[in-house]
Amino acid sequence: MSKDTLRELTQYRFVQRLGVPRIPVLRRYEPGQPLLDGPALVGAVGKGRFADDVRALLAGAGVAEAGEDGKVAAAVLDATGAHTVDDLAAVQEFLTPAVRRLGPCGRLLLLGPVAAEGDVEAAAVAQAFEGLVRSAGKEVRAGATANLVTVAPDAGADALASTLRFFLSARSAFVSGQVVRVGAPVGPVGADDPARPLAGRIAVVTGAARGIGESIADTLHRDGATIVAVDVPAAGDALARVANRTGGTALQLDITAADAPDRLLAHLRERYGRVDVVVHNAGITRDKLLANMDADRWNSVLAVNLRAQLTINRALLADEGLLGDSARIVCISSMSGIAGNRGQTNYAASKAGVIGMVRALAPQLAPRGATVNAIAPGFIETAMTAKMPLATREAGRRINSLRQGGLPVDVAEAVGWLAQAATAGVTGQVVRVDGQNMLGA
Secondary structure (H helix, E strand, O other), rough: OOOHHHHHHOOOOHHOOOOOOOOOOOOOOOOOOOOOOOEEEEEEEEEOOOOHHHHHHHHOOOEOOEEEEEOEEEEEEEEEEEOOHHHHHHHHHHHHHHHHEEEEEEEEEEOOOOOOOOHHHHHHHHHHHHHHHHHHHHHHHOOOOOEEEEEEOOOOOHHHHHHHOOOOOHHHOOOOOOOEEOOOOOOOOOEEEOOOOOOOOOEEOOOOOOOHHHHHHHHHHHHEEEEEEEHHHHHHHHHHHHHHHHHEEEEEEHHHHHHHHHHHHHHHHHHHEEEEEEOOOOOOOOOHHHHOOHHHHHHHHHHHHHHHHHHHHHHHHHOOOOOOEEEEEEOOOOOOOHOOOOHHHHHHHHHHHHHHHHHHHHHHHHHHOOOOEEEEEEOEEEEHHHOOOOHHHHHHHHOOOOOOOHHHHHHHHHHHHOOEEEEEOOOOOOOEEEEEEEEEO
């Protein structure tokens, strides 16, 4: 990965005195790190349902509730009871002083309402929170983030806890301006250990030999999972190193091969007897302007990025006994699939297709207690982006609210959250890991 020289220079005061704004160094998760590095401010509007649960979660994590002044590491507003425009005025009364108190890499988290069908004003108010949080994400400073979690009426505190921990912690360092909906749990809510939430789970990661896939494998292993690392035979040496480091197994497999689903399922059945987490990370690019696109470029990208995920998922659904209780499927999409990108019609089509697949697959998996979600990374610093021309790379880094590129671990942390048994109320959704990219917002 290339070094972000501009961000490093802006840490010096003499550079700041020249009028160059400081690009924040983000606080990222390390094992043993506390949930927050300071007190939290908690408030409620109307008949909010979760303020006491939030306080209990924070107290259990050793986080003190903030006093009337001083900086805070997080501000959480339970607005699940907001249904009128007057309630929005109360939201502003809480948020304006709270944002002023938010410290470096702080967390602004709103718990928003879901409107009852036919209640026009409540529907308008619920939608207003999306515009509010996306604007707030562009205003908070020094590496702080702002996110919205809407909570369905039939979702309880147990279904919300893992999502609260993710968005409040340093695991969500590069996630801002996002809206996540927590609904009724799909199957039982697992009682995960926050320090090792994936303990005992078997996780498949495709494209695991390098880059984002390698980071996903390392992160899931750190959180307790046993890793099945999958990649093409040409990456065999790197794949073996990942498997050895994580204490898992390596499966050399071209996921586009006709027998790939059968080989993968046979490996899982023989070695482990089940699979709990499937991460569809493998992907390729073959960029070309549409006017110059050829069939080989088009078909190869669609085969790896979309068709392989579809065929593997069909095989998993057809097998009655392999998917474990509270199974989780996480698919890597892309910002290109949301906003498009010049020269990437094939790639953008494949990654948008992943989003459509996730939305359609979620209700099919629900009766089996399983969820499926997509993650759409933005500009992530990898070996590939390091080869970009300087101007292109700098543009990619700066067009988000945090004014820098993300790291592979930022994607991996989001995968880890969605892979937890406790994240049973989040399914059929797309979460952007992009620092709140200014495109496709």
